[in-house]
Amino acid sequence: MKAALIISLAILAGAADARDLPRCDLMNGNAVGQWLAQDHGGGIVSFLSGGYDQGFSGTSLRIVACPSQQSVSIGVSAGNIPDDGSGYDVYDEVSIRFDELLSSSHQYTPEDVATEMAAISPSVIVETDLARQPCACAVAYPFSGSWEQRFQRQPWH
Numbered sequence: 001m002k003a004a005l006i007i008s009l010a011i012l013a014g015a016a017d018a019r020d021l022p023r024c025d026l027m028n029g030n031a032v033g034q035w036l037a038q039d040h041g042g043g044i045v046s047f048l049s050g051g052y053d054q055g056f057s058g059t060s061l062r063i064v065a066c067p068s069q070q071s072v073s074i075g076v077s078a079g080n081i082p083d084d085g086s087g088y089d090v091y092d093e094v095s096i097r098f099d100e101l102l103s104s105s106h107q108y109t110p111e112d113v114a115t116e117m118a119a120i121s122p123s124v125i126v127e128t129d130l131a132r133q134p135c136a137c138a139v140a141y142p143f144s145g146s147w148e149q150r151f152q153r154q155p156w157h
Helices: 091-103 108-116 134-138
Strands: 033-043 043-054 056-065 069-081 124-127
Touching: 033 056, 033 091, 043 069, 056 091, 056 108, 069 091, 069 108, 091 108, 108 124
Parallel strands: none
Antiparallel strands: 033 043, 043 056, 056 069, 069 124
């Protein structure tokens, strides 16, 4: 197991002032966006993403390990408009489990987090090489990870 892959959820002091992260809240013209960015320390950020687009609405909790360019996206709510019965809302359960993972002394890889969350959410996706740096990473950890060379630290908004 590579150290860079570990989402060590032991809380460490983050580099960002919490007042800076709201500038990452954004919505585009299709009512799709991201909001509530949080720095959990140790290179880990999270934010909610989603919205309404082309007859579908949904929200995901996105957890990103900034230095390793890995993320886990957990669907917390979804539904077609009009509701065809395919919707779900597991925000509270996912939030509770994420808080438990954060307070645990165990170190979780993105795959471990995905396995934990798949027991709650029908939609869990692991990305192991993010092509774009999330704004929360750029704000909270402006000099961390290989994005410094590979992506010239360009936020994706």
